[in-house]
Every structure is written in structure tokens, then in C-alpha cells.
Amino acid sequence: MTIHNETLAVIGSPSTNDEMTLDILERAKDARLVGSLVRFTTLQDGQELCVTGQITSLSMFNKWHQNDVMRNIIKSNGSVPHLSGSQDVRSATLSPGAVFGRADKNSDWGFRVLGNLPPTGTAVERLQQSMLEELVHSQKDNLFYVGRAYGDGNVRLPMYFKHFGDPKTGGQGEAYHTLIAGKTGSGKSTVAKMALLCHARHADEAILIVDPKGEFADEISNYQVGSSGLQFANILKGLNRKVQRYGITQVRLEGYELFEDILLSLGIDAALNIRGADNKIEMATAFSEIIREADSGLTLDTLRGRAAFTHILEKLGADYATRIYKGKEGQDALQAEIERILDNQKHRAWSAWEFVAFLFSKDGNRQTIGSIVHHLMASDSGNRPLVVLDLSVSGNRRDLFDLGDQFKELREADEERDLFTDSLQKKIIYRIVSSMRRLCETIVSERVRNGDKRNVNTLVLFEEAHRFAPKSIAADDEDGKKLKAKLVEAVRETRKYGLGWAFIDQTIGGLDKEIIQQIRCFYIGYGLSMGEELQAVREIVGGDQGDVALYRSFKDPASYGSVEEKMYPWMAFGPISPMSANHPLFFNAFGAEDFVKFNNMPVDMSNRQFKRPTMAMRKSKSTGNVQTLTMNDLANGFLDD
Ligand SMILES: Nc1ncnc2c1ncn2[C@@H]1O[C@H](COP(=O)(O)OP(=O)(O)O)[C@@H](O)[C@H]1O
Ligand SMILES: [Mg+2]
Known part of the structure; x- marks a missing residue:
């Protein structure tokens, strides 16, 4: 075999086509190897193959340090002269990744499958950027780069x-x-x-x-x-x-199911002081039914304005209070809330309603x-x-x-x-x-x-x-x-x-x-x-x-x-x-x-210009890395055209 400047290791034993043992050369003993991309070349059916992969782990073995007599010496000396350090055997595990092959030196590399095993002693080199680019040249128009090899900052x-x-x-x-x-x-x-x-x-x-x-x-x-x-x-x-x-x-929202949910999200139930999860759902369903009634003259996309809400509230009190509450007390309380809203044009229920109606309306x-x-x-x-x-x-x-x-x-x-x-x-x-x-x-x-x-x-x-x-x-x-x-x-x-x-x-x-x-x-x-x-x-x-x-x-x-x-x-x-396979x-x-x-x-x-939002303009429950913007930011317009 020929050892090039870049040779780090040779194929060792035991190896399988999915996991190979590499014997690390003395010269590479202090190189950063874990996570590095390496390659070796071999022949398959008369074609030149280039196998790439990433080194996933390293191990080291020194049989003297495992010997009972030597361990006694180590205990007092800290090392064994001529054996500690110099007799270390380092090996690495290589997961073969992509396999490239070419018919001759002048043709492009293409994908192959590794169907044999290289002989022990085959030189394993660091994969350089230039070689990598040669290997994936045929794909180059479809490639992107988002990072560097974990163990080797020189390779993208x-x-x-x-x-x-x-x-x-x-x-x-x-x-x-x-x-x-x-x-x-x-x-x-x-x-x-x-x-x-x-x-x-x-x-x-x-x-x-x-x-x-x-x-x-x-x-x-x-x-x-x-x-x-x-x-x-x-x-x-x-x-x-x-x-x-x-x-x-x-966006314009659609559908009664979403409508009912939004009534609750926007607190129409709270405005009517309705208690109990089931009762709230009953109320929301009642809203849908009232709108759907043949003589209501209403549809989901025409709910804006006071008349629609007035109609629904009146109906709710007249026909649905008994469905929402079994007891007389609850029914009366609901009736009182409805009247309170109808009598007070500034009650927040009106603006909540206006917003619900807006979300479903066809205007704009x-x-x-x-x-x-x-x-x-x-x-x-x-x-x-x-x-x-x-x-x-x-x-x-x-x-x-x-x-x-x-x-x-x-x-x-x-x-x-x-x-x-x-x-x-x-x-x-x-x-x-x-x-x-x-x-x-x-x-x-x-x-x-x-x-x-x-x-x-x-x-x-x-x-x-x-x-x-x-x-x-x-x-x-x-x-x-x-x-x-x-x-x-x-x-x-x-x-x-x-x-x-x-x-x-x-x-x-x-x-x-x-x-x-x-x-x-x-x-x-x-x-x-x-x-x-x-x-x-x-x-x-x-x-x-x-x-x-x-x-x-x-x-x-x-x-x-x-x-x-x-x-x-x-x-x-x-x-x-193109560099990945089963690993x-x-x-x-x-x-x-x-x-x-x-x-x-x-x-x-x-x-x-680049802008950074500053303080929250108001209390926001959102957490994480999203920031709330100031009114000044808003003045610049949010939607790009
Ligand atoms: N590749 C990167 N280079 C530089 N800064 C980064 C990189 N990835 C993340 N960051 C920074 O680290 C922080 C967290 O990143 P982010 O992508 O929001 O993580 P996550 O979405 O997983 O919470 C951000 O400030 C981000 O700008
Ligand atoms: Mg994130």
C-alpha cells in the first residue's frame, strides 16, 4: 500500500460492509478524528470505487496496561517505561456512507453500492473539500450547504x-x-x-x-x-x-363549528355570565340555531350591526334560557344579563359581538x-x-x-x-x-x-x-x-x-x-x-x-x-x-x-433597515423568542406589499 500525506489510518479487522475497524497510524494519533469525513478507494468489478464515511468513535488498547503485574507497577510509578504511550493501539469505527464509482479517470463519479470489502491495509484518508466536490460534481446544481462536517471545520x-x-x-x-x-x-x-x-x-x-x-x-x-x-x-x-x-x-372564517368556538374565545359566554362548561356550549349552539332559523334573515357572513345581535339575544332569552339552565334561578339571571346588555349600548358584549361578526363577514x-x-x-x-x-x-x-x-x-x-x-x-x-x-x-x-x-x-x-x-x-x-x-x-x-x-x-x-x-x-x-x-x-x-x-x-x-x-x-x-447512506x-x-x-x-x-422590536406595547402572554412590537413599529406597516 501507499501511504499519502493525508493517510490517517488503514482498514483493519474485523470489518463488515456496514462497520469497519480502522487502525490509526502513529502520525495521526493526535488528530481530531471523531466526526471527521474520510474516504478510501478500492476496486469493484474492475471499477474504481471511492467510499466515504464519518468516523463515529475511537478506542485505544494497550495490552500492558491490562496485565496484572504491570498494573502493580503502574500503581506506584504511574506508567511502565517503554510500554506506556508507545504501545498504545488506537482504532476507530468507520460507518461507510456514500459509495461513488467511475469507469475511468475521465468520467464523472456516480453512485454505487459497496458489494465487497476492501483488503486490510487499505489506506484511509481525510476527505478534502476538493475531492468531495469532485465526487458530487454531477449533482452540483441541486446541492446546498448548511454546515461543516462535525469533526472537520474544513469540509462543508x-x-x-x-x-x-x-x-x-x-x-x-x-x-x-x-x-x-x-x-x-x-x-x-x-x-x-x-x-x-x-x-x-x-x-x-x-x-x-x-x-x-x-x-x-x-x-x-x-x-x-x-x-x-x-x-x-x-x-x-x-x-x-x-x-x-x-x-x-x-382571513374570512367559515363554519358554525368555528363560529361557536369563537363566541366562547371572545367571551360572549362571560358577558352573559353563563357558568358551567356544558351551559356555555349550549349557549353557543343556541346562537347557531337562532341564525339558522328560517325566519331569522341571518347568515354567518351577515352578522354585523346591532340588529342581528339584538335579535339573537332576544331569541336566546325567549326560547333557549330553559335549555341552558334547568333551574328557574339560572334562567332569570340569564334574562337579567340579556336585558342589561340590551339596555347598555356600551356593554363590552357589543364590541365582542362586532368582532365575531367581522371575522365571519364577507366585507373587504x-x-x-x-x-x-x-x-x-x-x-x-x-x-x-x-x-x-x-x-x-x-x-x-x-x-x-x-x-x-x-x-x-x-x-x-x-x-x-x-x-x-x-x-x-x-x-x-x-x-x-x-x-x-x-x-x-x-x-x-x-x-x-x-x-x-x-x-x-x-x-x-x-x-x-x-x-x-x-x-x-x-x-x-x-x-x-x-x-x-x-x-x-x-x-x-x-x-x-x-x-x-x-x-x-x-x-x-x-x-x-x-x-x-x-x-x-x-x-x-x-x-x-x-x-x-x-x-x-x-x-x-x-x-x-x-x-x-x-x-x-x-x-x-x-x-x-x-x-x-x-x-x-x-x-x-x-x-x-449525496454523502449519506445508512448512517x-x-x-x-x-x-x-x-x-x-x-x-x-x-x-x-x-x-x-434591520429593526429590532423593543418593549412590549402591552402585556402579552406569548413567551419564547417572539417579541411583541411597539406602536412605532406598527406605524411602519406590518404587511409587505
Ligand atoms: N447556526 C447558527 N448560527 C448562529 N446562531 C445560531 C445558529 N443556530 C441558532 N442560533 C442562535 O441561537 C439561538 C436559538 O436558536 P433557534 O434557532 O431559535 O433555536 P430553537 O428554535 O431550537 O429554539 C438564536 O438566537 C439563534 O439566532
Ligand atoms: Mg424555535
């Missing part, structure tokens, strides 16, 4: 973020689902933003972000969240993406959720939109302020309760998921009838998935069960229509198992190294001890002394890179500057 890992459309244009041909998981602060949102920007490069791919925390909505409005410095909005602008944010007040150009997702999925090739549905409390409060004085009393009266409750969020998400599930199929079948083979080529990014599809759910949580079942169904059924889901979550163990089974690409950041979470990680990456051990060695990004030193380590698994890849995520530089991301700075 090429990754795929393929769209779901035609393989001739670099697509996957069908959708695949992704999970980005890790503890809070591990860098999930940052990696998700980079992944989104890579996807945003594909002008033929539409993107929907379901944003319960409002973080992405803030970003596209140029309020940078977090300290990574990633110019999310300016890059999207540079990529010429059409970007649109919708808050709850910017507000679209329904169904029509927003239809437009998105059916949009024209080459210029497809990126839509953020902002379901956050903070974002939607801001929108309420934007609506001006018409709901002023409501805002002021509602100091300590959230208008935009958890259950409202879930109801809206249910609408989004069920519309997407249904419409992607409709769009594709219609296209098929017209001889058009395109799928919907749409990515949906979803934060906090476990809240909507938890592993276990309370038996009496009917809404929760319904939402989860719909999400599971969507994940199972939409792939073939080109609709792919990307979930971001701080747990894997807490997420529904069926969803995890449908996911192909995993990005796992720091912090899932205990108990149920670790078990889930193991199940995903397979049985290799070395892979799991390397993952567990990740250092908490929060534990560094200074910001400059911080590293954000990731383990990625699945068809995420995960380990990398440290790029900072914003490297991401822009190595992917040639266009940053359009003609936008507003």
Missing part, C-alpha cells in the same frame, strides 16, 4: 433540499416529509429558516408556513428573531419570492382559508408564493390594533384574557390541514384529466407539531383527537400529490408515532439525549452504537462562554445528502454569513 457538507416536482428539474418527483427536532435553543428555527431559503430557491415550489408562534411572520416582515443575523426577509426578496402573511383577522377582500391554500397549491409555475399563516397571540393582537378604533373597547376590556386561544388556534389549524388534504387531491386529479402531470409541489412547514399531533391525548379531548387524526391522514395521503410536511419540534418522543413513521428526513439538534427522547432517536437512526454515542457527545450551544465560539451541532438522517451525517450548522456565501444567496438590502 453538501445537502439536498429538493422540491417535490419533476425530477428533470431537480425535483424528487413526489413529496417527502421532514422533522427538525432538538431542545429549545438548539437552533431548530435557524436551521428551518436556512432549509426554507434553500427551498425558496425553487421557483416552482410553493411554501406554506403554519406559524403558531409568529416567528416566521415576524421574520418576513423584517423583524429578525434570534441573534444568528440571517437576513431571512431580504434573501426571500433577493430570490424574488412573492411573500404574504395572513393573520386571523385577515378577505379570503377563506380554503381559498388561500387553494390559490397557493394551484399557483403558476415559476412564480409561486410563500404564505405565512400567523396564528400567534402577539401577531394577532397587533392586527387587532391595526384595525383601528372599531374594536377598541374589546381590546381594553380584554386585558387579561387571550382573544386568540389555544382552542381557536387548533380549530384553524384543523381547517388548514383538512383543506390541504382535500384540495391537493382535487387539484392533481383535475390536472390529470387535462393531461397535465404536475403535482402540487408544495411544502408546509409546521412549528410545534406535538401540540397538534401528540403521542397521547386525553380521551375526552374530542377536538384534539380530530385534529390529530386529520394530521396523520394528511401526512399519510398527501405525499403522492406532491404536498410535503416539514415539522419543527422540541420533542420526538412526544410526537405521534405514525407521523414519525412517515418521515424520511430527520435533522436532530442538541438535547434529545435522555429517556424517551433518546429512545426515539435510536429508533430513527438504527442500531449503531457509534452513531448514537456521537450524537450524545454534542455540547449544549448554551454552554459556551462567548457567542463567537458557539457551535450548533446536528445529526441528519435520511436521503438528505446519519453529523455537522455543525453554518452561521448566517457562511450560509449566504456558500449558497450564493442574493440578499436584497433595498428593504427597510
Whole structure:
């Protein structure tokens, strides 16, 4: 064999095609090896093969230190002259990753499968960036870079973020689902933003972000969240993406079920002083029934104005009080509350009602959720939109302020309760998921009838998935069960229509198992190294001890002394890179500057200057890394046109 300058080790024994022992050369004994990318070349069927892989663990053996007599000497001397140190045998475990082959020196490398074993003594070298680029050259138009090899800061890992459309244009041909998981602060949102920007490069791919925390909505409005410095909005602008944010007040809501929920969210029950969960539901149902009565002259989208509310309250008192309360006392009390509201035009119930009616009314150009997702999925090739549905409390409060004085009393009266409750969020998400599930199929079948083979080529990014599809759910949580079942169904059924889901979550163990089974690409950041979470990680990456051990060695990004030193380590698994095969890849995520530089991301700075929101304009229940904006920020307009 020939030992090159770069040779670190040779293939040793025992080795299998899935796990190889490497004997480390003396010269490499103090090199950083764990997590490093290496390669060796071998012959298979007369062709040159180049096998790459990542070193997952190291071990060292010195038989003298295991000898009982020597151990006695060590006990007093601390070492054995001429044997300690010099007789150490170091070995490493190599998980072979991608295998490339070529017919001769002049042809491009292509993918191969390793079907034999290299002889012991085969030289193993560090994989250099130049060699890596030569290996993946045939794919180069479809590659992105989001980080450096975990053990080797000199090597950037090429990754795929393929769209779901035609393989001739670099697509996957069908959708695949992704999970980005890790503890809070591990860098999930940052990696998700980079992944989104890579996807945003594909002008033929539409993107929907379901944003319960409002973080992405803030970003596209140029309020940078977090300290990574990633110019999310300016890059999207540079990529010429059409970007649109919708808050709850910017969509037109539909359906009696949602209506009833919103009555309760907005405290109509409280205004009527109705006690008891069942009674509240009875009240909400009564509202729907009154509107539906043939002679009411009302529909869900024409409820604005005092006349409608007056009519409903009068009916409620006359016909429904006995259904809401069995006892006379309750009935009388309800009647008294109704009169109190009817007599006092300044009662907060009026403005709450006005707001409910507004959400369901047809005035303005507000679209329904169904029509927003239809437009998105059916949009024209080459210029497809990126839509953020902002379901956050903070974002939607801001929108309420934007609506001006018409709901002023409501805002002021509602100091300590959230208008935009958890259950409202879930109801809206249910609408989004069920519309997407249904419409992607409709769009594709219609296209098929017209001889058009395109799928919907749409990515949906979803934060906090476990809240909507938890592993276990309370038996009496009917809404929760319904939402989860719909999400599971969507994940199972939409792939073939080109609709792919990307979930971001701080747990894997807490997420529904069926969803995890449908996911192909995993990005796992720091912090899932205990108990149920670790078990889930193991199940995903397979049985290799070395892979799991390397993952567990990740250092908490929060534990560094200074910001400059911080590293954000990731383990990625699945068809995420030309370098991956049956083992995960380990990398440290790029900072914003490297991401822009190595992917040639266009940053359009003609936008507003970078702004940082300052103090909360009012008490907000939202927590986490989303910040509430000041009135001054608002004055600059929230929606980009
Ligand atoms: N690759 C990175 N480079 C630089 N800073 C990062 C990186 N990843 C995360 N950060 C920073 O660390 C903090 C937490 O990251 P974030 O993506 O919000 O984590 P998570 O979503 O997992 O809670 C943020 O301030 C973010 O800017
Ligand atoms: Mg986050």
C-alpha cells in the first residue's frame, strides 16, 4: 500500500460492509478524528470505487496496561517505561456512507453500492473539500450547504433540499416529509429558516408556513428573531419570492363549528355570565340555531350591526334560557344579563359581538382559508408564493390594533384574557390541514384529466407539531383527537400529490408515532439525549452504537462562554445528502454569513433597515423568542406589499 500525506489510518479487522475497524497510524494519533469525513478507494468489478464515511468513535488498547503485574507497577510509578504511550493501539469505527464509482479517470463519479470489502491495509484518508466536490460534481446544481462536517471545520457538507416536482428539474418527483427536532435553543428555527431559503430557491415550489408562534411572520416582515443575523426577509426578496402573511383577522372564517368556538374565545359566554362548561356550549349552539332559523334573515357572513345581535339575544332569552339552565334561578339571571346588555349600548358584549361578526363577514377582500391554500397549491409555475399563516397571540393582537378604533373597547376590556386561544388556534389549524388534504387531491386529479402531470409541489412547514399531533391525548379531548387524526391522514395521503410536511419540534418522543413513521428526513439538534427522547432517536437512526454515542457527545450551544465560539451541532438522517447512506451525517450548522456565501444567496438590502422590536406595547402572554412590537413599529406597516 501507499501511504499519502493525508493517510490517517488503514482498514483493519474485523470489518463488515456496514462497520469497519480502522487502525490509526502513529502520525495521526493526535488528530481530531471523531466526526471527521474520510474516504478510501478500492476496486469493484474492475471499477474504481471511492467510499466515504464519518468516523463515529475511537478506542485505544494497550495490552500492558491490562496485565496484572504491570498494573502493580503502574500503581506506584504511574506508567511502565517503554510500554506506556508507545504501545498504545488506537482504532476507530468507520460507518461507510456514500459509495461513488467511475469507469475511468475521465468520467464523472456516480453512485454505487459497496458489494465487497476492501483488503486490510487499505489506506484511509481525510476527505478534502476538493475531492468531495469532485465526487458530487454531477449533482452540483441541486446541492446546498448548511454546515461543516462535525469533526472537520474544513469540509462543508453538501445537502439536498429538493422540491417535490419533476425530477428533470431537480425535483424528487413526489413529496417527502421532514422533522427538525432538538431542545429549545438548539437552533431548530435557524436551521428551518436556512432549509426554507434553500427551498425558496425553487421557483416552482410553493411554501406554506403554519406559524403558531409568529416567528416566521415576524421574520418576513423584517423583524429578525434570534441573534444568528440571517437576513431571512431580504434573501426571500433577493430570490424574488412573492411573500404574504395572513393573520386571523385577515382571513374570512367559515363554519358554525368555528363560529361557536369563537363566541366562547371572545367571551360572549362571560358577558352573559353563563357558568358551567356544558351551559356555555349550549349557549353557543343556541346562537347557531337562532341564525339558522328560517325566519331569522341571518347568515354567518351577515352578522354585523346591532340588529342581528339584538335579535339573537332576544331569541336566546325567549326560547333557549330553559335549555341552558334547568333551574328557574339560572334562567332569570340569564334574562337579567340579556336585558342589561340590551339596555347598555356600551356593554363590552357589543364590541365582542362586532368582532365575531367581522371575522365571519364577507366585507373587504378577505379570503377563506380554503381559498388561500387553494390559490397557493394551484399557483403558476415559476412564480409561486410563500404564505405565512400567523396564528400567534402577539401577531394577532397587533392586527387587532391595526384595525383601528372599531374594536377598541374589546381590546381594553380584554386585558387579561387571550382573544386568540389555544382552542381557536387548533380549530384553524384543523381547517388548514383538512383543506390541504382535500384540495391537493382535487387539484392533481383535475390536472390529470387535462393531461397535465404536475403535482402540487408544495411544502408546509409546521412549528410545534406535538401540540397538534401528540403521542397521547386525553380521551375526552374530542377536538384534539380530530385534529390529530386529520394530521396523520394528511401526512399519510398527501405525499403522492406532491404536498410535503416539514415539522419543527422540541420533542420526538412526544410526537405521534405514525407521523414519525412517515418521515424520511430527520435533522436532530442538541438535547434529545435522555429517556424517551433518546429512545426515539435510536429508533430513527438504527442500531449503531457509534452513531448514537456521537450524537450524545454534542455540547449544549448554551454552554459556551462567548457567542463567537458557539457551535450548533446536528445529526441528519435520511436521503438528505449525496454523502449519506445508512448512517446519519453529523455537522455543525453554518452561521448566517457562511450560509449566504456558500449558497450564493442574493440578499436584497433595498428593504427597510434591520429593526429590532423593543418593549412590549402591552402585556402579552406569548413567551419564547417572539417579541411583541411597539406602536412605532406598527406605524411602519406590518404587511409587505
Ligand atoms: N447556526 C447558527 N448560527 C448562529 N446562531 C445560531 C445558529 N443556530 C441558532 N442560533 C442562535 O441561537 C439561538 C436559538 O436558536 P433557534 O434557532 O431559535 O433555536 P430553537 O428554535 O431550537 O429554539 C438564536 O438566537 C439563534 O439566532
Ligand atoms: Mg424555535
